[in-house]
Amino acid sequence: MPHPDTQPQSSNMGIATYLFGRLKQLGVKHVFGQPGDFNMGIIDVIEDEEGIEWIGCCNEMNAGYAADGYARVNKMGVLVTTFGVGELSAMNAIAGSFSEMIPVVHIVGTPSTEFQSQGAMLHHTLGNGDYKTYYKMYENITVAQTVLTHHNAKDEIDRVLKECYIRSRPVYISIPADICVKETFADLTQPLDFTIPENVHEVEYAAINKVVHHIHRSANVIVLIDACASRHNVVKEILDFIEKTGFPFFTSPMGKGIISEDHPLFGGIYIGSVSEPHVKNEVEKADLIISVGAIRSDFNTGGFTYHVSPAKTIELSNNYIKVFFATYGGVSMKHALPKITACLESMPGPQISPPYQHKILEDDVKDERITQNWFWHEVSSKILRKNDIVVGEMGTSIFGLMDIKFPSGVAFIGQILYGSIGYSVGACLGASLAATNFKEKRRVCLFVGDGSFQVTAQEMSTIIRHDLKPVIFFINNNGFTIERMLHGMDRKYNDISQWKFDKTLEYFGGSDKVCRTIKLSTKSEFESFASSQLPEIPSQILFVEVMMDKYDAPRALVGTACNTAEKHMKEKVLPKLHEELHRKTVAGEKY
Known part of the structure; x- marks a missing residue:
């Protein structure tokens, strides 16, 4: 439950002051955005408000990515934009937060009520006098929307913030320029009520009985944890369940790191046919699969290759429990899971194979070029540390991270479902600021490729300006390797201009006092860096450029991309890809 950061208040106060007072109670200490003439009154309130800091970004889309990354670490993020041009620029980021179920509050400063009532032809409008157009656009990518007035502000702020927190998705708050400073009687002494309604007893009872019955009659039960376990705050409940039952647990890519991967019951990452053989075997041979918070998107399932039958799967969701083919609607796993656990006896779990460790190919060891296979093994064994926050970009980075085991307490941020290129740089900014809210220092590590970086690189200036110190592993593989794996291996549209990346910071x-750049082209250089030059808690921004070949890709990316492409193209892709890569190798081209 959120806790107040300030002493509660009950008095007349400005409407925007009340809004940010509530946000502070929800743990928000940083607000992202960009100024515009219709939101400057709101930003004035932020800058004058104690305990909350304005973080001006280079553009609104990046600010939305930052708010998303912040929310994944801090439980809620806030974005402030101006009307029209600002909110439309941020729309892609907010759509990503909606898709991935991230609680972001988008506050939009709009023209005054007088101008709106007149239908005035102001700048940033469409020139048609309709001031509801942009609001309507946001109805499909937010779960609650409101336009604040002098009379409804307190109730509407409370309503919308509760929707954001409970449903774990973005909301939209429009504040006309003349409304934000108007005073209203507002009571911050009464905390918001985030209690989730109890399940209907009869339906919940029937569902729990069925779940417990099938668990008792199954000899080999495994738990498959996905992203919604975190989004809907049932991590403690599922951990209690697996520790009491002893059932081994596996996660999807989007569920990676939700429960510490050094837990003795952790079995690995299940990605359908792309899974490591022992993981695929353990999951698919199970008599019963308890699926928690599933998101069955293409990249989360190895290109729709989950080979688990609904006839042996029990699904626990935020608003239903499904036992094989029977659905019990309106039953929240938040309330049902502890009751299921209470009905079960403590029991030792079955033995599971040890988590997969990368096998380095002999040729990889002999060859001084840094390859994907070798690099991610080194990241796992020598780079990542306990309680790191790891941000991965969609591409080689996300798929490389899928195959490695995280140390205890590592948090993982990646946009696997929405997959907007460049997301990770803004998310790194947000995560780095959220990390400052913890008493113990946490290191943020960003893994991003050159193509994605070019989309949002300017946000490095914001990271520098706020004295943040992430470790950035910049994979320079000369273009969009993930797209090459999908289609157009040598098409020009998958190439990029080669910047002088070592001059980025x-x-x-x-x-030089606050930044350090290192370029690594060989295995020997990387090993020297990893053994002696990587601090526990960086005192500088560290930008590590790692040179790789454009035709090289992590195992999980090649498999998933091929499965996904085959679904679209209706023909076998993987043999063709291997043949193409082999041809390039024989021809003497780098691979």
Whole structure:
């Protein structure tokens, strides 16, 4: 449950002051956005408000990515934009948060009520006098929307914030310029009620009985944890369940790191046919699968290749329990899971195979070029540390991270479902600021490729300006390798212009005192860096450029991309891809 950061208040106060007072009670200490003439009154309130800091970003889309990354670490993020041009720029980021179920509050400063009532032809409008157009656009990518007035502000703020928190999705708050400073009687002494309604007893009772019955009659039960276990705050409940029952648990890519991967019952990452053989075997041979918070998107399932039958799967969701083919609607796993656990006896779990460890190919060891297979093994064994926050970009980074085991307490941020290129740089900014809210220092590690980086690189200036110190592993593989794996291996549209990436931090204003750049082209250079030059808690921004070949890709990416492409193209892709890569190798091209 959120806790107040300030002393509660009950008095007349400005409407925007009340809004940010509530947000502070929800743990928000940083607000992202960009100024515009219709939101500057709101930003004035933020800058004057104690305990909350304005973080001006380079554009609204990046600010939305930052708010998303912040929310994944801090439980809620906030974005402030101006009307029209600002909110439309942020729309892609908010759509991503909606898709991935991230609680972001989008506050939009709009023209005054007088101008709106007149239908005035102001800048940032469509020139048609309709001030509801952009609001209507947001109805499909937010779970609650409101336009604040002098009379409804308190109730509407409370309503919308509760929807954001409970449903774990973005909301939209429009504040006209003349409304934000108007005073209203507001009571911050009464905390918001985030209690989830109890399940209907008869339906919940029937569902729990069925679940317990099938668990008792099954000899080999495994638990498959996905992203919604975290989004809907049932991590403690599922951990209690697996520790009491002793059932081994596996996660999807989107569920990676939700429960510590050094837990003795952790079996690995299940990605359908792309899974490591022992993981695929353990999951698919189970008599009963308890699926928690499933999101069955293409990249989360190895290209729709989950080979688990509904006839042996029990699904626990935020608003239903499904036992094989029977659905019990309106039953929340938040309330049902502890009752299921209470009905079960403590029991030792079955033995599971040890988590997969990368096998380095002999040729990889002999060859001084840094390959994907070798690199991710090194990341797992020598780079990542306990309680790191790991941000991965959609591409080689996300898929490389899928195959490695995280140390205890590592949190993982990646946009696997929505997959907007460049998301990770803004998310790194947000996660780095959220990390400052913890008493114990946590290191943020970003893994991003050159193509994605070019989309949002300017946000490095914001990271530098706020004295944040992430470790950035920049994979320079000369273009969009994930797209090459999908289609167009040598098409020009998958190439990019080669910037002088080693000058990135310098260009964006970083001095040698606060920034450090390293370029690694060989295995020997990387090993030297990993063994002696990587601090526990960085005192500088560390930008590590790692040179790789454009035709090289992690195992999980090749398999998933081929499965996905085959679904679209209706023909076998994997043999063709291997043949193409082999041809390039024989021809003497790098691979």
